[in-house]
Amino acid sequence: MAKKQKIFKPKARKPRGFRDRLGDEIVAEREMLARISAVYEAHGFDPLETPAFEYTDALGKFLPDVDRPNAGVFSLTDDDDQWMSLRYDLTAPLARYVAEHYDGLPKPFRRYAVGPVWRNEKPGPGRFREFTQCDADTVGAPAPYADAEMCMLFADVMEAAGIARGDYVIRLNDRRLLTGLLETTGLAGDGEAESARRGIVLRALDKLDRLGEEGVKLLLGPGRKDESGDFTDGAGLDAAQIDRVISFVTATAQTNTKTCARLREIFEGSETGLVGVETLKVMTNELAALDYKEDRIKIDLSIIRGLEYYTGPVFEADLTFAAKDEKGRPVRFDSVGGGGRYDGLVKRFKGVEVPAVGISVGVSRLLTALDYKKAGDSAPRGPIVVLALEKDRMASYQAMAAELRAAGFRAEVYLGGSNFAKQLKYADKRAAPLAIIQGSDERENGEVTIKDLELGAELSKNIEDNKEWREDQPAQFTVKRTELVEAVKKTLASKP
Amino acid sequence: MAKKQKIFKPKARKPRGFRDRLGDEIVAEREMLARISAVYEAHGFDPLETPAFEYTDALGKFLPDVDRPNAGVFSLTDDDDQWMSLRYDLTAPLARYVAEHYDGLPKPFRRYAVGPVWRNEKPGPGRFREFTQCDADTVGAPAPYADAEMCMLFADVMEAAGIARGDYVIRLNDRRLLTGLLETTGLAGDGEAESARRGIVLRALDKLDRLGEEGVKLLLGPGRKDESGDFTDGAGLDAAQIDRVISFVTATAQTNTKTCARLREIFEGSETGLVGVETLKVMTNELAALDYKEDRIKIDLSIIRGLEYYTGPVFEADLTFAAKDEKGRPVRFDSVGGGGRYDGLVKRFKGVEVPAVGISVGVSRLLTALDYKKAGDSAPRGPIVVLALEKDRMASYQAMAAELRAAGFRAEVYLGGSNFAKQLKYADKRAAPLAIIQGSDERENGEVTIKDLELGAELSKNIEDNKEWREDQPAQFTVKRTELVEAVKKTLASKP
Numbered sequence: 001m002a003k004k005q006k007i008f009k010p011k012a013r014k015p016r017g018f019r020d021r022l023g024d025e026i027v028a029e030r031e032m033l034a035r036i037s038a039v040y041e042a043h044g045f046d047p048l049e050t051p052a053f054e055y056t057d058a059l060g061k062f063l064p065d066v067d068r069p070n071a072g073v074f075s076l077t078d079d080d081d082q083w084m085s086l087r088y089d090l091t092a093p094l095a096r097y098v099a100e101h102y103d104g105l106p107k108p109f110r111r112y113a114v115g116p117v118w119r120n121e122k123p124g125p126g127r128f129r130e131f132t133q134c135d136a137d138t139v140g141a142p143a144p145y146a147d148a149e150m151c152m153l154f155a156d157v158m159e160a161a162g163i164a165r166g167d168y169v170i171r172l173n174d175r176r177l178l179t180g181l182l183e184t185t186g187l188a189g190d191g192e193a194e195s196a197r198r199g200i201v202l203r204a205l206d207k208l209d210r211l212g213e214e215g216v217k218l219l220l221g222p223g224r225k226d227e228s229g230d231f232t233d234g235a236g237l238d239a240a241q242i243d244r245v246i247s248f249v250t251a252t253a254q255t256n257t258k259t260c261a262r263l264r265e266i267f268e269g270s271e272t273g274l275v276g277v278e279t280l281k282v283m284t285n286e287l288a289a290l291d292y293k294e295d296r297i298k299i300d301l302s303i304i305r306g307l308e309y310y311t312g313p314v315f316e317a318d319l320t321f322a323a324k325d326e327k328g329r330p331v332r333f334d335s336v337g338g339g340g341r342y343d344g345l346v347k348r349f350k351g352v353e354v355p356a357v358g359i360s361v362g363v364s365r366l367l368t369a370l371d372y373k374k375a376g377d378s379a380p381r382g383p384i385v386v387l388a389l390e391k392d393r394m395a396s397y398q399a400m401a402a403e404l405r406a407a408g409f410r411a412e413v414y415l416g417g418s419n420f421a422k423q424l425k426y427a428d429k430r431a432a433p434l435a436i437i438q439g440s441d442e443r444e445n446g447e448v449t450i451k452d453l454e455l456g457a458e459l460s461k462n463i464e465d466n467k468e469w470r471e472d473q474p475a476q477f478t479v480k481r482t483e484l485v486e487a488v489k490k491t492l493a494s495k496p
Numbered sequence: 497m498a499k500k501q502k503i504f505k506p507k508a509r510k511p512r513g514f515r516d517r518l519g520d521e522i523v524a525e526r527e528m529l530a531r532i533s534a535v536y537e538a539h540g541f542d543p544l545e546t547p548a549f550e551y552t553d554a555l556g557k558f559l560p561d562v563d564r565p566n567a568g569v570f571s572l573t574d575d576d577d578q579w580m581s582l583r584y585d586l587t588a589p590l591a592r593y594v595a596e597h598y599d600g601l602p603k604p605f606r607r608y609a610v611g612p613v614w615r616n617e618k619p620g621p622g623r624f625r626e627f628t629q630c631d632a633d634t635v636g637a638p639a640p641y642a643d644a645e646m647c648m649l650f651a652d653v654m655e656a657a658g659i660a661r662g663d664y665v666i667r668l669n670d671r672r673l674l675t676g677l678l679e680t681t682g683l684a685g686d687g688e689a690e691s692a693r694r695g696i697v698l699r700a701l702d703k704l705d706r707l708g709e710e711g712v713k714l715l716l717g718p719g720r721k722d723e724s725g726d727f728t729d730g731a732g733l734d735a736a737q738i739d740r741v742i743s744f745v746t747a748t749a750q751t752n753t754k755t756c757a758r759l760r761e762i763f764e765g766s767e768t769g770l771v772g773v774e775t776l777k778v779m780t781n782e783l784a785a786l787d788y789k790e791d792r793i794k795i796d797l798s799i800i801r802g803l804e805y806y807t808g809p810v811f812e813a814d815l816t817f818a819a820k821d822e823k824g825r826p827v828r829f830d831s832v833g834g835g836g837r838y839d840g841l842v843k844r845f846k847g848v849e850v851p852a853v854g855i856s857v858g859v860s861r862l863l864t865a866l867d868y869k870k871a872g873d874s875a876p877r878g879p880i881v882v883l884a885l886e887k888d889r890m891a892s893y894q895a896m897a898a899e900l901r902a903a904g905f906r907a908e909v910y911l912g913g914s915n916f917a918k919q920l921k922y923a924d925k926r927a928a929p930l931a932i933i934q935g936s937d938e939r940e941n942g943e944v945t946i947k948d949l950e951l952g953a954e955l956s957k958n959i960e961d962n963k964e965w966r967e968d969q970p971a972q973f974t975v976k977r978t979e980l981v982e983a984v985k986k987t988l989a990s991k992p
Contacts (some may be wrong), residue, residue: 010553012845015580018547018928020593022607026543042901042909044879044926047522051626052548052582052612053512053529057506079616086548097516099508106925108912111518118547120575124696130547141911145890149911152894289891290898349508383540395785398648402786405538412540415637415645416604429602430540482946 016132017123024380029367031064032136033114035160036361040112040136043153048111049095052118056083058096060348075122090135091345091358098139098356099349107140128364135339137358143341143370146357147313148283150339154317155296161366162373167321168336171300174280175310175340177263178202180273181248185241199308200235205249206304213250219243231373249302256284257301279313305338315359323372332368332370337361369371382430383410384488387423389439400436400448400484407485407494427453433492437476448484451476452491513619514626520876525863527631529610531656532857536608536632539649544607544913546589548614551578554592555709556844570616582614586631587841587854593634594852595636595845597640603636624860631835633854639837642853643809644779646835650813650855651792654832657862660870663817664832667796671806671836673759674698676769677744695804701745702800709746712781713738745798747882752780755795775809801834802816808837811855819868829865833857878926879906880984883919896932896980897945903981929988933972945982947972948987 014020021029025205037047056075075085087093090113098109114134123129136153138146151170158168182188189195204219210220218224220242223234239246248266253259260281267273280299287297305314315338325331339359346354384404386397397413404411414423426437437449456475480485510516517525533543552571571581580840586609594605608628619625632649634642644866647666678684678694692696707715714720716738719730733741733816744762749755756777763769776795783793801810813833821827835855842850880900882893894907900907910919923931933945952971975983 008553009845009847010551010556012554012592013551014547014592014596015549015551015574015578016576018549020547021545023542023544026545030543042879042906043897044881046519046878046907047526048519049517049522051510051516053511053514053626054613055506055509055511057504058508060506074572076570078511080512082511094512096508100510105924105943108910108922110908118548138911141778145884145909146911148890149894149909203875284892286891290894349505351505382542383538388641394644395782398645398782398786401539410538410540412606413641413645414604414633417641426602 002293004169015129017121017128019128022243025367028370029363030052032161032363032367033132034156034260035162036134037112037114039153039156039160039278039297043110043136043149043156045110045136048094048097048113049115049470050087050097050113052086052116053084054087054093054096056085058349059087059092060095069290073116074122089117090115090133090360091137091342094135094137094358095345095348095356096482098143098144098346102346102354105140108146109139110136111139112136123447126368132363134361134363135358135456136359137356139346139354139356140353141357143312143357144279144282145286146355147279147341148286150243150357150359151283151287151297152290152292152313154337154339155292157359159316159360161361161488163319163336163372166295167373168317168319169295170297171316171318172283172297172313173282173301173303173305174276174313175305176272176279176312177267177301178275178304179247180207180267180270181245183272184267184270185237185244187241197235199232201237201245202304202308204235204304205245205302208249208302208304213246214457217246220245249304252301255294256280256288256297256299259301260284263301265442276312283313295425301379305340307340307342309342309345310340311343313357314340316362317359319369321373323459325370331372334365335362336365338370353465380431382432383412383430384422384436385427385430386411386413386436387420387427387438389418389423389437390443391418393438393443396443400438404436404488405483407489409488424451430459433495434488436488438481442478442481446481447478448481449478450484450487450491454495511542513624513626521863524866526627528657528859528863528866529628531658532592532630532653533608533610535649535652535656539606539645539652541606544587544590544609545595545611546583546593546609548582548612549580550583550589550592552581554845554990555581555583555588558589568616570614577801584615585613586611586629586856587633587838590631590633590635590843590854591841591852594842594850598842598846598850601636603641604857605635607635608630608632609647622864627926628859630857630859631854633748633852635850635852637853638851639808639853640775640778641782642851643775643837644782646853647779647793647811648781648786649790650811650833650835651788653855653857654813657857659815659832659862663869664813664815665791666793667799667812667814668776668793668809669795669797669799669801670772670809671801672768672772672775672808673744673763673797674701674800676763676766677741679768680766681733683733683737688809693731696729696987697741698800698804699802700731701741701798702802704745704798704800709742712812712888713742716741745800748795748797751790752776752784752793752795755797756780759797770806770808779809796903803836803838804829805838806836807839809853810834810836813855813857815865817869818922827868831858832861832865833845839855856970876927878928879908880908880930881919881923881926882909882930882931883916883923883931884910884933885914885916885919885933885935886912886939889934889939892939893934896934899981900932900984905984921946924953929991930984932984934977938974942977943974944977945972945974946980946983946987950991 059193063395073085073088075083078084116130117133118130154170187198204216208216215224219234220237221234223232225231248482251262253262263277267277303314303316316335318335319333323331337360343353386401388394388397401411401413414426433452433454435453442448452475459475544605568579571579574580612626613629614626650666654954683694700712704712711720715730716733717730719726747758749758759773762771785834799810799812811834812831814831815829819827833856837853839849839851852928883896884890884893897909910922929950931947933947938944948971954973
């Protein structure tokens with residue numbers, strides 16, 4: 001109430017890297033999540049919702065960007081001085097939940113989860129610090145059957161999300177192949193330095209499709225300077241080691257059977273590697289028996305999935321259809337989901353290994369991709385707007401809207417003021433298909449005018465003469481007030 | 497990999513005041529939110545989703561607990577040293593959004609929002625620091641018609657959420673009645689101290705049903721010491737002032753018309769008060785014309801809604817049905833939602849008043865209340881579990897599950913190990929209605945056994961003799977493998 005005081009006016013802006021979403025995008029995401037959730041539920045997964053916050057020590061540090069192990073999460077101290085962090089994925093909270101309730105859970109424990117996660121990273125175009133994940137995990141089931149089921153579930157989920165068969169592929173690899181390869185390449189050391197070096201190799205290979213073979217070779221060897229001049233340390237492998245690693249990741253054959261046969265040769269003598277080969281063999285046999293062929297699920301040895309916690313099979317969902325942006329340039333889609341086996345994640349709490357496998361669907365990337373698919377669809381349609389021309393007749397306008405809603409239409413009364421042109425402009429801005437108009441003339445005759453705004457917009461494109469337009473007005477007509485709902489039904493039924 | 501090193505094992509626990517939710521509770525909330533959202537959409541509201549974070553200066557301080565104006569939110573600094581806070585409601589982010597996009601928005605702007613909010617408060621039983629809100633607001637529409645619509649929407653939402661007509665009431669008051677009352681009671685001063693004093697009065701009255709008349713009188717007067725010995729400062733009114741205020745908040749009549757008539761007398765000569773009376777009069781006239789009578793929407797002068805930002809009508813949704821807890825004691829429900837007009841909220845950014853009115857539904861309280869209503873309903877049912885008895889036949893079990901899913905059932909294969917008893921125990925723990933069993937005998941005969949776990953549980957209650965049970969086993973039967981789906985359909989169709 002301090003009227004004369006200079007009042008601080010904050011600038012209305014959202015924090016960097018966050019976004020607002022309105023209308024159709026939310027509805028599209030909600031519908032996709034409902035369809036995916038239904039697939040998870042049909043497969044016996046129950047929903048689990050954990051808090052946005054976890055204690056920082058319980059969350060652990062399993063972020064993709066291990067180059068910055070202390071960054072990446074939003075953290076604060078609670079009033080009892082314990083550090084809490086916002087979850088950066090849905091897997092770490094699952095590990096905490098399973099460890100907390102281990103004895104009481106049915107095992108295997110199947111749960112799915114849908115919700116926002118937060119990453120305290122540098123925002124960029126299309127790169128947000130808050131986004132939705134949609135995961136399914138099976139905890140307490142060993143490889144390989146639970147893993148095969150995850151691959152099939154992943155394929156089913158893609159199709160439920162609206163990606164047609166043939167437009168996606170679930171790529172499959174096994175982390176132990178790489179481990180075996182590194183062992184037989186003389187990188188089997190047990191110490192932390194050696195382990196870190198294997199991590200560098202994994203992350204380097206993960207960049208194969210982004211940096212190409214030459215870029216990856218630099219990262220496997222001496223290190224690499226990027227365009228901006230930043231230098232990334234390399235793993236320090238020699239030329240023979242690099243060749244061996246690269247020739248492995250490019251050894252994928254046309255069929256899963258052939259790839260498995262090739263792998264058996266490569267890994268002769270590597271115990272770790274052969275466990276991976278055998279797992280892939282059993283999995284792909286089961287997939288083939290259930291008719292999930294290479295068009296849906298295919299071994300691809302270049303799939304790495306950077307996360308260090310994976311211990312067995314890893315999966316990645318990729319889109320394979322061609323799309324072009326508005327300038328006609330081909331669009332390259334990032335992977336729309338990934339997953340794998342992580343037998344060690346609960347061990348952090350329990351001290352014992354608990355086998356677990358899961359997938360995570362990249363919801364916003366899927367939505368973006370689907371937008372390319374259905375480009376050209378009709379624009380979204382807003383509610384029917386009942387104009388409010390006489391202030392003291394508001395109840396009668398609300399009654400019209402209520403009748404239309406009862407008949408299944410979206411409908412609202414304009415509540416902003418009595419200016420007629422402004423009301424019609426509002427209806428246009430809302431993309432209303434129809435405006436319902438009852439001035440005093442119509443009211444006295446027991447009538448109501450229905451203005452077809454979509455037809456009107458269509459016609460006005462073809463009419464040059466403003467006078468002709470006003471005289472003709474084929475896009476609006478008058479009916480008895482008692483026939484309002486029927487007339488609206490008929491008008492909207494005739495539209496596409 | 498440092499095997500001999502002592503490894504830190506964090507304790508698996510969630511942060512204080514947060515909770516995990518599993519299965520049916522999530523499904524129930526999701527379904528309720530879908531029904532409420534459908535009502536909002538039918539009335540022309542579009543969904544808006546804002547980020548979890550807002551800049552702290554943009555969020556402002558409109559928390560209910562104005563006694564602790566600097567507490568209440570979770571805040572942290574971004575890496576550019578700007579303070580960000582997690583949203584504590586969905587209204588403050590709406591104000592920021594409207595201010596940021598004001599010129600481009602259709603006006604009135606109708607939006608609804610669903611999502612979690614966070615309060616950095618002391619947790620208690622049933623009092624969580626993260627919970628879901630579900631709001632609808634109309635920005636840019638003046639009183640009283642937008643306010644009347646909000647009341648009707650509120651009633652429709654209660655019924656969509658599953659509260660029958662007669663089991664709830666939307667209580668209605670106008671903040672300007674109280675302001676007028678305070679003015680005519682000699683509390684009209686313009687300074688900050690006087691404004692703060694009026695705030696104390698508002699918050700005192702808001703505690704009427706919790707503290708009773710005597711407790712509130714202390715808060716209006718000298719102040720009050722609670723059971724724990726904590727002292728709350730009072731507003732310092734004298735006895736005559738206190739009487740006047742109390743007699744107003746207890747003056748509600750049976751019908752809205754009578755209450756309005758009474759109010760006209762009370763506020764004769766108070767300009768502010770009469771604006772409030774006139775607003776309520778127009779609103780209740782419209783409500784009556786649209787058949788929203790006192791059984792659904794009723795003026796109640798004791799409704800305060802503590803938030804200081806309200807500037808006109810305020811609403812509160814209360815449940816009126818009787819319920820008892822498990823010990824037979826009557827349960828008192830807190831209000832399940834509230835709202836009102838707040839014409840000043842966008843002013844913080846824009847410098848000009850933007851009329852706005854909205855409601856917020858307390859989703860978890862509604863769910864709790866509904867639980868009392870439907871107590872005694874059947875327990876939730878899990879997926880059909882296909883046992884996996886022969887390791888190398890996994891694909892055939894998955895094929896059975898896939899067939900059942902294609903027929904519309906939830907179905908999964910047990911993936912944990914081959915022990916038969918353990919598998920049946922798992923099926924029980926999952927509340928599976930049926931277990932599907934194919935051992936080697938059944939397989940060789942082209943058959944499959946269907947075990948009715950619900951019927952089995954029912955029968956085993958009545959059977960004393962374990963031997964009789966095993967010989968009889970009416971709860972399981974064998975069918976041809978090709979008839980699996982049909983037999984499951986028939987069995988489940990015969991159940992409640």
